[in-house]
Amino acid sequence: MNTKSIFAGLLALLFLQPAFAQTQPQVQEFNLQKAVSYALEHNEDIRKASYDELSAQYLIKEAKSNGLPQINGFGKLDIYPSIPVQVIPNVFEGKPDEMIAVQFGTKYNAQGGIQFSQLLFNNSYFVGLQAAKSTDDLYRLRKQMTEEQVIYNVGSAYFQTLQTKEQFSTINANLERLEQLERILQLQYENDLVKKVDVNRIRVNKTNLETQKEALTSALVQQINLLKFFMGMPLEEKLVLEEAQILLDPQVAMANKDAVLQKQTQLQLLSKQKELSELQTKNIKSGYYPSLALTGTYLYSAQRKEFNLFDGSQPWFNTGVIGLQMNVPIFDGFRKHAQVKQNEYAIKSLEADHEKLQNSTLVQLENSVSQLQNSSNAIQAQERNVTLAQEVYDTTNQLYKEGISPLTDLLEAEVSLREAKTNLNNEMLKYKLAQLNYLQATGDLSTLTK
Numbered sequence: 001m002n003t004k005s006i007f008a009g010l011l012a013l014l015f016l017q018p019a020f021a022q023t024q025p026q027v028q029e030f031n032l033q034k035a036v037s038y039a040l041e042h043n044e045d046i047r048k049a050s051y052d053e054l055s056a057q058y059l060i061k062e063a064k065s066n067g068l069p070q071i072n073g074f075g076k077l078d079i080y081p082s083i084p085v086q087v088i089p090n091v092f093e094g095k096p097d098e099m100i101a102v103q104f105g106t107k108y109n110a111q112g113g114i115q116f117s118q119l120l121f122n123n124s125y126f127v128g129l130q131a132a133k134s135t136d137d138l139y140r141l142r143k144q145m146t147e148e149q150v151i152y153n154v155g156s157a158y159f160q161t162l163q164t165k166e167q168f169s170t171i172n173a174n175l176e177r178l179e180q181l182e183r184i185l186q187l188q189y190e191n192d193l194v195k196k197v198d199v200n201r202i203r204v205n206k207t208n209l210e211t212q213k214e215a216l217t218s219a220l221v222q223q224i225n226l227l228k229f230f231m232g233m234p235l236e237e238k239l240v241l242e243e244a245q246i247l248l249d250p251q252v253a254m255a256n257k258d259a260v261l262q263k264q265t266q267l268q269l270l271s272k273q274k275e276l277s278e279l280q281t282k283n284i285k286s287g288y289y290p291s292l293a294l295t296g297t298y299l300y301s302a303q304r305k306e307f308n309l310f311d312g313s314q315p316w317f318n319t320g321v322i323g324l325q326m327n328v329p330i331f332d333g334f335r336k337h338a339q340v341k342q343n344e345y346a347i348k349s350l351e352a353d354h355e356k357l358q359n360s361t362l363v364q365l366e367n368s369v370s371q372l373q374n375s376s377n378a379i380q381a382q383e384r385n386v387t388l389a390q391e392v393y394d395t396t397n398q399l400y401k402e403g404i405s406p407l408t409d410l411l412e413a414e415v416s417l418r419e420a421k422t423n424l425n426n427e428m429l430k431y432k433l434a435q436l437n438y439l440q441a442t443g444d445l446s447t448l449t450k
Helices: 003-023 032-042 044-065 123-190 196-231 257-263 265-286 335-401 407-442 445-449
Strands: 027-030 070-079 085-090 095-103 108-121 238-241 291-304 317-327
Touching: 027 032, 032 044, 032 123, 032 196, 032 445, 044 123, 108 317, 123 196, 123 238, 123 265, 123 407, 123 445, 196 238, 196 407, 257 265, 257 335, 257 407, 265 335, 335 407, 407 445
Parallel strands: 027 238
Antiparallel strands: 070 108, 085 095, 108 291, 291 317
């Protein structure tokens, strides 16, 4: 290859490198607040709930439209290949006892005009307006509940991902100690200072740790993907998570129960569903009342023996009528009565759901407070345990180097230290999830966005 070719290749790589770099996904750093805010903007369930909320606004407009004037234009063309015949008394010739056949009408008949109606009174209309407004509130609450669920899911996935990453630190530290010990024992074995079985013991523990690390790597990838799913983030994008804490004082965790229940979105949703069912019952009962409407029609009509409807020399005849139309329900076979009873039992079912959810919320509150206190105490105990396990390991390691303690004691101390750190990590995760459960029970999940 000549010098010009080499120079051209290097030049091409120089210019192509930025293009390749641009194709790499940009790494985004997230804290918990930023992750929650991102999810509230990009999560598919929230987007769908927003569409439903916007759609509900048009339900109100649809309900209002029934009380506005209704105007329709119409047109009609009738062609009779055979004009209808009627039999009437022959009064034309003074023979009333004689019946004759007479054709009435023309072959071509056309009509065109406008119909108008204005609702004057209908009790169902006013109930429908109330129901439409309540439906708008219902979809607003559904969106709010969806947002709270997304916040909880993002927070839970976020903390579990951080916990898994923390496990890597523990395993990597243990692997580093075992690898160092393996190198020392291998040298001692080569100089006939230790037995082969001692080297194998180290390698067995090292292999077990490497297997755990591989499983942990797979779990971390899955957890990050799940977090991206809850956030509404494309899987190909890269993210880095910062450490996160929820500032919550367990000493004031027992909030006022009545205030907690009032803030529960799901309880508000059930109350709104009950309200809608009551309005539906009221709407059914409105069917017993009469309705009154103003009506009007204005039309032009033409009758022709030939198809010359657009002949300007031939007349069109206009007609106008204005009237009142009243509909009075009399008997419907007890249909409305059955519908009212169905709604009454539906309301009782909603009341039972409301009571059950209240009890469930209070249980969740009690359990989350209990878990907060237990995990707080457990974290302190595990922190002391990690300190003791570290001291035992350091002492056993020193004794092993001096030839006083056997290798098995050192390996047991290493396992105990790893378990102590793992238990501490697990308790810290339990504490953070208990904080999430408490915020969910008190209806304060939205504080994670602030």
